[in-house]
Amino acid sequence: MSDFPTPYTSNDLTGRVALVTGTTSGLGKRFAKVLAACGAKVALTGRRVERLDELAAEIEADGGVCCKVPLDMTSTDSIMNAVEVTEQALGTIDILVNNAGIPDAQWAHKMSIELTDQVFDTNLRGPFVLSCEVARRLIAAKKPGRMVNISSVAAYHYGGSAAALYSITKAGIARMTQTLAVEWSRYHINVNGIAPGAFSSEMMDGMMERLGDFSGSFPRKRVGQPEQLDSTLLYLVSPASEVVTGTVIVVDDGQGSR
Numbered sequence: 001m002s003d004f005p006t007p008y009t010s011n012d013l014t015g016r017v018a019l020v021t022g023t024t025s026g027l028g029k030r031f032a033k034v035l036a037a038c039g040a041k042v043a044l045t046g047r048r049v050e051r052l053d054e055l056a057a058e059i060e061a062d063g064g065v066c067c068k069v070p071l072d073m074t075s076t077d078s079i080m081n082a083v084e085v086t087e088q089a090l091g092t093i094d095i096l097v098n099n100a101g102i103p104d105a106q107w108a109h110k111m112s113i114e115l116t117d118q119v120f121d122t123n124l125r126g127p128f129v130l131s132c133e134v135a136r137r138l139i140a141a142k143k144p145g146r147m148v149n150i151s152s153v154a155a156y157h158y159g160g161s162a163a164a165l166y167s168i169t170k171a172g173i174a175r176m177t178q179t180l181a182v183e184w185s186r187y188h189i190n191v192n193g194i195a196p197g198a199f200s201s202e203m204m205d206g207m208m209e210r211l212g213d214f215s216g217s218f219p220r221k222r223v224g225q226p227e228q229l230d231s232t233l234l235y236l237v238s239p240a241s242e243v244v245t246g247t248v249i250v251v252d253d254g255q256g257s258r
Contacts, residue, residue: 197252
């Protein structure tokens with residue numbers, strides 16, 4: 001006789017507290033709305049505060065609970081403050097989605113040190129610092145947690161499109177996922193990742209403006225839509241993935257990342 005219901009899956013996130021980075025557009029905005037729709041209280045973060053206001057109004061109009069937290073992923077003080085503000089407003093964060101990221105859009109040898117630092121800090125250092133702070137508080141509270149890090153197929157395949165550092169940092173995110181999963185397994189903090197292919201977003205739109213519409217080269221001749229990542233995100237924060245940690249799920253619509 002099984003102790004688990006059939007099927008053993010649920011998207012009910014009632015009582016959970018989520019912090020999503022980069023919610024002012026694209027995938028982050030969608031992730032925040034989905035988590036809120038499933039019952040989680042969500043901290044909306046980003047640098048463009050006016051967009052946080054708009055998103056908060058949407059979520060609250062749909063009956064969700066959220067708070068707005070300005071966050072600059074290049075600033076340690078801003079990261080630490082965001083965790084503290086979220087905990088005071090909503091409770092201990094037990095879902096973290098490290099989504100914020102920026103492209104480099106430069107050939108490696110032409111990048112300024114300032115841009116290099118900004119990409120590293122936003123895409124890799126910031127998520128590491130944030131993950132560690134959230135983990136420290138979960139461990140102190142003796143609570144389990146789920147972390148979902150947004151990597152990219154660029155971590156595994158580089159087509160030479162003036163995005164070398166972006167590719168490097170996303171590979172770092174994938175490895176960060178694997179190593180932190182090992183360290184925090186004993187505390188029941190699951191750390192997983194999603195490596196999307198080409199999905200519609202501000203970043204992807206900008207890339208297509210630079211390079212032209214390259215979706216015709218894909219087997220299905222399309223880019224994905226943010227909504228098509230809902231099920232993967234929810235799987236990684238739901239009871240169904242309780243024994244899954246250190247995994248990065250590639251979601252690329254067969255675009256050839258491998």
